[in-house]
Amino acid sequence: MTKLQGINESAAGDWKLTELGWIFSIAMVFLGLSAAIFGRWVEEGGPRKAMFTAGVLWASGFFVSALGVKFHNIWLIYFGYGFLGGCALGIGYISPVSTLIKWFPDRPGMATGMAIMGFGGGAMIASPLSVWLMAKFATATDVGVLNTFITLGCVYFLFMMVGATLVRVPAKDWKPDGYVAPAQPKKLITTNSVHVYDAIKTPQFWLVWIVLCANTTAGIGVLGQASAMSQEMFPGVITPVAAAGLVGLMSIFNMGGRFCWATVSDFIGRKNTYFTFFILGICLYITVPFAAGIGNVPLFVFCFLIIVSMYGGGFSTVPAYLKDLFGVRYVGAIHGFVLTAWSAAGIFGPVLINYIREYNINHGIAQAQAYNVTMYIMAGLLGLGFVCNLLIKAVDKRHHLKAEATSGAELAAAAE
Amino acid sequence: MTDTIVRTPAWKVAAAWIFVGIPLLMGVFQTLLNAMKLFQ
Numbered sequence: 001m002t003k004l005q006g007i008n009e010s011a012a013g014d015w016k017l018t019e020l021g022w023i024f025s026i027a028m029v030f031l032g033l034s035a036a037i038f039g040r041w042v043e044e045g046g047p048r049k050a051m052f053t054a055g056v057l058w059a060s061g062f063f064v065s066a067l068g069v070k071f072h073n074i075w076l077i078y079f080g081y082g083f084l085g086g087c088a089l090g091i092g093y094i095s096p097v098s099t100l101i102k103w104f105p106d107r108p109g110m111a112t113g114m115a116i117m118g119f120g121g122g123a124m125i126a127s128p129l130s131v132w133l134m135a136k137f138a139t140a141t142d143v144g145v146l147n148t149f150i151t152l153g154c155v156y157f158l159f160m161m162v163g164a165t166l167v168r169v170p171a172k173d174w175k176p177d178g179y180v181a182p183a184q185p186k187k188l189i190t191t192n193s194v195h196v197y198d199a200i201k202t203p204q205f206w207l208v209w210i211v212l213c214a215n216t217t218a219g220i221g222v223l224g225q226a227s228a229m230s231q232e233m234f235p236g237v238i239t240p241v242a243a244a245g246l247v248g249l250m251s252i253f254n255m256g257g258r259f260c261w262a263t264v265s266d267f268i269g270r271k272n273t274y275f276t277f278f279i280l281g282i283c284l285y286i287t288v289p290f291a292a293g294i295g296n297v298p299l300f301v302f303c304f305l306i307i308v309s310m311y312g313g314g315f316s317t318v319p320a321y322l323k324d325l326f327g328v329r330y331v332g333a334i335h336g337f338v339l340t341a342w343s344a345a346g347i348f349g350p351v352l353i354n355y356i357r358e359y360n361i362n363h364g365i366a367q368a369q370a371y372n373v374t375m376y377i378m379a380g381l382l383g384l385g386f387v388c389n390l391l392i393k394a395v396d397k398r399h400h401l402k403a404e405a406t407s408g409a410e411l412a413a414a415a416e
Numbered sequence: 417m418t419d420t421i422v423r424t425p426a427w428k429v430a431a432a433w434i435f436v437g438i439p440l441l442m443g444v445f446q447t448l449l450n451a452m453k454l455f456q
Contacts, residue, residue: 125440129443242454242456245455
């Protein structure tokens, strides 16, 4: 997109890379904001209405962006892909979460893992598809972005409408064959529900917010800079082509981690899953500079892949954690508010990595060691996440919604 | 009044999985092809 007037090389009036970077940043900000603002509406209006709205906004975002490309107006792209697309991402991201939790009361972690894995998996479809479409539409005088945007808008709209048509909320008393709700609920798993506006007033909400922010900041910094970091830590060993391969492998682990870690959380519990992320994460972040120091590429790659799987796992486990703490009724809306932690991490992560690297290089540290301090800071950040996770206790009963006796133990207690 | 459970026909379930699964598998395959460059 930087070459819209110049075809083979930049021409005067082409957009700069820094101007284009804002498109993604605006989208991320509006993802968090729309998830927080419209979360309650998504929860009360149901997933079909929300998915339909997300589909319309998402496709409109592409069409408005196509107009921006046609008239070479960056503000139209900020509005289209940034604002409309960001709102679509926020509403679309949270809309399947509580529905899937209701369909899988026996495996809420696996359910949220499937929902959030879709978001990670989408990148693997969109990226090669976009490249293929641009190659198809490219001519001697056009790089093909305009037609690619229009085509992507149509394809996404079709797929999202099929999803919106198929989605169904289960009946209130629905449960899988043979499933019996535990008679004695676990300490951190409530059978009640907390209203979204009460939930954000509890310390548990903010502790989960910090837990997600710490895990995401650590992961996003590595994910965004993996290519440059690997080449600088292993100069001459990891080539740009190999680094691109590493990024591809990381995206698969990011997607797989979303499903696997969230599923594991059904067996070991949400709190223990995050403890695993933090303890294992600290060990791996400390190991990265060591692996670079001894020139061990396989160890370095292993560390990055596990780190990025836990980054994805953090996203997918958090809705189930919120369901455990605050109940299922407003989990989508509460999840929407928690996603502002992602927006914050989107700023902290890259800033920590880039600025500390630059500071180190300006102070005479060799490029290969410039990331070491950042890795130790990330490990410290995970230590903070560990402490916050440790402090999470069950939500006080005074926050529970009245007349919410919904499952085994509550009904049994009420009957006695 | 009796509740009747309406089960989704198997062909609809299969169609939904195919509709989602084929693009996803294509994407994963393409990504894996790119990832192989790390080991070359």
